[in-house]
Amino acid sequence: MTDGRLVVISRAGEPVPQVLPPPPKVLRAGRGSLRGRIRIPANFDDPPATIAEAFGVR
Template sequence: MAEGRLTVISRAGQPVPKAPPPPPPYPPAPPKARRTGRGSLRGRIRMPATFDDPPATIAEAFGVR
């Protein structure tokens, strides 16, 4: 498939058509995070002190409070 053209190859004297080349690849994946080791995100992620406490309406719906 030279230069994207359909190429025919003969097998035992019989022409065998080949499929056209595949479409170009999908857009490249976003780059992965560059982390050097354990704890590399320490100090960059902040969670509030009430992170584990559900909102009052949800807690009441599940009977937690």
């Protein structure tokens, strides 16, 4: 491995660089791994007045 690239030798003997995808930044092993990190306000489902008026909701 050189410079973050994997070098694969093909059948013809030509080196072919192969770019690997970046590793995941966060490992979320199971359910509830984001518990306590996300806050949803109590009025989340209420649209702002200007948007509600534009769509005729109010």
